[in-house]
Amino acid sequence: MVFPLSSIKDFKITIGDEHELFRKTVRKFVEEDLEPIADKIEKNNEIPMEVLHKAKELGFMGIGIPEEYGGQGGDNIMMAIMTEELARVSPAFAIAVAINYVFTIPVLLFGTEEQKRKYITPIASGKSFGAHANTEPVAGSDVAGIQSEAKSYRDIYVLTGRKTLITGADKADFFLVSARTNPPGEKRWWGITLFIIEKGFEGFKIGQRINTMGMRGEQPYELILDDVKVPKNNVLGDQDEGFKYLLTTYDHTRIAVAAQAVGIAQGAFEKALKYSRERHAFGRPIIKFQGVSFKISDILMELEAARLLTYWAATLADAKNQNYIIASSLAKAYATEAAEKAALLSIKVHGGYGVDSEVGVEKYLRDAVITTIYEGTNDIQRLTIARILEKRT
Ligand SMILES: Cc1cc2nc3c(=O)[nH]c(=O)nc-3n(C[C@H](O)[C@H](O)[C@H](O)COP(=O)(O)OP(=O)(O)OC[C@H]3O[C@@H](n4cnc5c(N)ncnc54)[C@H](O)[C@@H]3O)c2cc1C
Numbered sequence: 017m018v019f020p021l022s023s024i025k026d027f028k029i030t031i032g033d034e035h036e037l038f039r040k041t042v043r044k045f046v047e048e049d050l051e052p053i054a055d056k057i058e059k060n061n062e063i064p065m066e067v068l069h070k071a072k073e074l075g076f077m078g079i080g081i082p083e084e085y086g087g088q089g090g091d092n093i094m095m096a097i098m099t100e101e102l103a104r105v106s107p108a109f110a111i112a113v114a115i116n117y118v119f120t121i122p123v124l125l126f127g128t129e130e131q132k133r134k135y136i137t138p139i140a141s142g143k144s145f146g147a148h149a150n151t152e153p154v155a156g157s158d159v160a161g162i163q164s165e166a167k168s169y170r171d172i173y174v175l176t177g178r179k180t181l182i183t184g185a186d187k188a189d190f191f192l193v194s195a196r197t198n199p200p201g202e203k204r205w206w207g208i209t210l211f212i213i214e215k216g217f218e219g220f221k222i223g224q225r226i227n228t229m230g231m232r233g234e235q236p237y238e239l240i241l242d243d244v245k246v247p248k249n250n251v252l253g254d255q256d257e258g259f260k261y262l263l264t265t266y267d268h269t270r271i272a273v274a275a276q277a278v279g280i281a282q283g284a285f286e287k288a289l290k291y292s293r294e295r296h297a298f299g300r301p302i303i304k305f306q307g308v309s310f311k312i313s314d315i316l317m318e319l320e321a322a323r324l325l326t327y328w329a330a331t332l333a334d335a336k337n338q339n340y341i342i343a344s345s346l347a348k349a350y351a352t353e354a355a356e357k358a359a360l361l362s363i364k365v366h367g368g369y370g371v372d373s374e375v376g377v378e379k380y381l382r383d384a385v386i387t388t389i390y391e392g393t394n395d396i397q398r399l400t401i402a403r404i405l406e407k408r409t
């Protein structure tokens with residue numbers, strides 16, 4: 017295999033019948049329960065709880081969580097397929113389910129047995145939700161630049177600060193929150209610690225909702241840390257080492273964002289193809305015009321390339337092959353930009369109807385833009401890719 021890969025094992029997608037069977041289960045839920053209310057989610061900017069309950073009953077919240085913690089098991093490909101299928105119709109609903117990963121993945125990777133039993137098990141059953149709070153008004157990409165502080169006392173830490181743009185904060189029972197326990201050392205990233213905060217902890221408040229251009233139905237919130245008392249048992253991993261845990265978390269979770277983008281591109285593609293066959297101009301279906309047909313072909317090129325990269329990254333992560341880090345950055349940046357292009361082209365294929373919010377195409381563009389920003393902007397993905405390449409021989 018050629019540089020930067022070294023073995024054929026690095027260049028593989030493992031997807032089986034069980035994955036496609038699972039896709040059918042998700043698709044059935046989407047067609048019966050999600051599609052009929054997708055417009056309502058968009059208009060009311062709210063996800064009806066009964067649809068989330070149905071997803072819980074089907075076990076979707078437990079995908080990717082080992083059976084010993086009450087989950088369904090399942091690998092990264094399965095998580096990607098579920099996110100993709102949900103996003104095809106409602107990218108906001110997809111993130112409402114997938115947002116748990118930014119809590120469950122770090123706790124599963126770095127948590128104690130007690131933390132896993134206490135916090136993962138209720139999320140796996142859908143009884144509780146998790147959220148992840150790193151971003152602050154002064155620091156997003158610059159994870160080491162956070163200013164929230166945690167002061168250590170005998171049995172507790174006391175946290176003060178502000179977080180912003182926190183997805184799922186309205187529904188979450190448990191939050192993974194970063195704060196500085198020490199000023200930066202020789203290494204700027206050192207001194208950050210991760211804490212598991214329960215929504216009822218004294219001093220912890222949900223702030224105002226932030227209205228974003230897309231993901232209507234799943235809008236992020238501000239969080240206020242006003243002398244929040246956190247028991248020492250609720251530290252994730254080692255004190256001061258939180259930055260490393262955050263980066264490893266995002267290495268995994270950006271595969272889900274890539275999958276969300278694949279779903280957006282799939283939705284935009286299907287709508288463009290259908291419309292181009294049905295809409296007539298100058299006495300023929302518009303797909304007969306080369307200008308339109310090339311747009312459809314371009315959407316499919318972007319979509320399938322994005323899907324291949326995403327499933328590749330998921331396969332490498334499942335195989336614990338360290339190339340998953342570069343692959344997940346490639347997949348996240350490519351797929352989210354593919355989704356933007358696909359959505360824009362789909363709007364153009366629809367002509368004037370494309371910009372009519374009732375038609376349900378323009379939302380894909382508004383949602384796609386957000387996927388290029390969260391879980392590390394695509395600039396940060398390009399940095400990650402380049403940093404790996406700098407060192408690789
Ligand atoms: C809808 C939504 C939901 C979100 N949900 C969550 C959540 O649940 N939890 C959470 O913690 N965060 C969440 N975020 C925050 C998100 O992760 C950050 O917005 C993102 O990491 C970018 O940080 P920033 O907004 O501070 O932008 P900045 O970091 O200030 O970046 C501004 C611009 O500068 C560029 N830039 C910055 N540094 C570099 C660099 N070194 N090289 C090149 N370019 C650079 C960026 O790419 C960007 O274009 C969410 C964001 C959105 C929009």
